[in-house]
Amino acid sequence: MKILHKLNNSAAICTNSSSDSIIVIGKGITFGKKEGDEIDKSRIDKIYTNADQKITKLIEQIPDEYFEMATIIIRYAERKLEQPLADDAYFVISDHIEGIMYRYKHSISMPFGFMQEAELFYRKEFQVAEWILDYLDAALNVELPDDEIGFLTIDVVNLIGNNNGMNELKQIMEVVKEVEGEVNAAFPNLDKKSFSYKRFRTHLQYYAYRFVSNQEYHDQNIKFDFDQEFITNTKQLIKNINNKLKEKYGHSMDKLEQKYLLLHLQRLIYSDN
Template identity: 30%
Template sequence: MKITRIINNNVVCAVNDRRQEMMLLGSGIGFQKKKGDDVDTVKIEKEFFLKSKNVSGKLYALLAQIPMEYIRVSDSIIQYAKQSLNKELNENIYLTLTDHINFAVARYKQGMNFNNALLSEIKAFYSNEFRVAMKARDMINEEFNITLPEDEAGFIALHIVNAELGSEMEETMKITQFIHKVLNIIRYQFNIHFNESSLHYSRLVTHLKFFAYRLFNNTVVKSGDSDFLHIIKEKYSQEYQCSLRIAQLIRVDYGKELTEDELVYLTVHIKRVIDEEKD
C-alpha cells in the first residue's frame, strides 16, 4: 500500500492494490513519512474504507486536529451498535459521532455539562438505541477517564438514530418532538398511560418514527383502497377520530396533508395499543 496523504503522525490515507483509498490508524504510522511512501503495515491498528468522498474529506480535516483515540473509540461504538441493533448505519456517523465525542470530552473537562431536554423522550422512543448509547458512554468514560452524565447517552442515541434513518440531527430532534406530540394526543383522548415496554407501544413508536421521516422528506404513502378506509372509519370510529386530530396537528404545525392510507395505518396502530392498554 502506498501513502496518498498524511493526516498526522498517527493517521494516513493510502491506496491498496485495487486502487481503493482507505484511512489507516496506528501509532506513528505517518511519522517521517511522505506521499508515495510504502505503508508500514506492522503499525496498522485500524483500517477504514469510506465510500463517501464528502464524509471522508470532512473526517480527514477533523482527525488532523484531534488525537486518534477519538476515532478509535468512535469506531468501537459504531461496531458495537451495528452488532447489537443488527442494522447498517450511514457512514456519516464516523464524522458526527467522532466530532461529538471530542466536543463532549472537551466540555466535561471545562466543567460544562449540557442538559438533554429530550432525554425522557429518547429513552421511551429509542430504547434500543439508548441502551447501546449507555454502553457507548461507558466506553468513552473508560477511554478518557471521565464521568459523562446520562444526558450524553441521550445525545449519542440520537446520533445512532440519525445513522439508521440517514437523517441529520436537526431532523431527528424534529421527529422526536413530533412523536411526543402525537402520543400526547392519543394519551389525552383515551385517558391512558402507555406501557412503554409493551409490544404494540413499540410498534406504534416505530411506525411514528418512520412515518415522521417520510412526512418531513415528502415521501408519504399514496392513497390506495378507499373502501378499506371506509371500513376502518366504521369499525374503529374513536381511533379514526384520534387520527383526524393528529392530521389536524400535522396540517397546522407542519403544513402537510395526510393521505387516506396514512390515516388507515395510523388508526390501526392506535387501535392496537389502546386495546392492549385495556387488557
C-alpha cells in the first residue's frame, strides 16, 4: 500500500491492491514518509474506501496535533466501550479539540447544564469523557474546565449511534421538571434540600429516562404498602401529571410507574414529617 498524497502525520491517500484511491488513518503512520513510500498496514486504524475531496479537505484543515490526539482518543474510546465509533469520529473529535482550545485561549465559559444527568444515564461514555479531558490537559499542558466533560460525553454518545444525545438529555430534564412541578404544587412544604428529596429527585430522573426511552419498569417484586389517606390525597396529582405528559409527549405513566412514583413520594412525605 503506497502513499499517493500525505495529508498529515496520521493520514494519507494511498492505493490499495486494486489500484483504488483510499484514505488511511493511524497514529503517526506517515511520519517521516513521502509519496511513493509503503504504509505499515499493522498501524492503520481506519480506512475510507472512497478518497473524495470532501474528506481530504476536512483532514487537511485540521491541525496535525489535534488530529493525532483524535486518533489516540478514538483508539481508547473504542477499547473501553468495546464498540467502534462512527466514521466521522476523527473529524468530530478533532473539531471539538479545536473548539475547546479556542474557548480556553479566549477565556470563553460554556457551562454544561446536565452534568449529573450525563453521568447518571451515560456512565461509560462519561468515564471515557473524563479520561479524554485528563489526556488533553496533559498533552496540551492546560487545565480545562470540567464542563467540557459533559460536552465530550455527548460527542461519545452520538458517535456510538445515539445521534440525539443532547436532545434526549434535555427532554429527560423537561419530564423531570413537569412531574416535579406538579408534586411541589400538591405538596408545597417539601424540604428540597433534604436527603430524602434528593433521593426522590433521582428516582424522577430515572423515571424520566425510561419515559423518554419508551422503557417500562420491570421489577414486579416491589412491595407497595400505601397509606389509604395518602392514596386519596394523591389521586388528583397523578391525574394532573398524566394529563400534562399525555398532552406534551403523547403518552402517560403506566400503572406500575404510577405506583413506584407514589411509593417514593410517600417515603419522602413521611420522612419530612
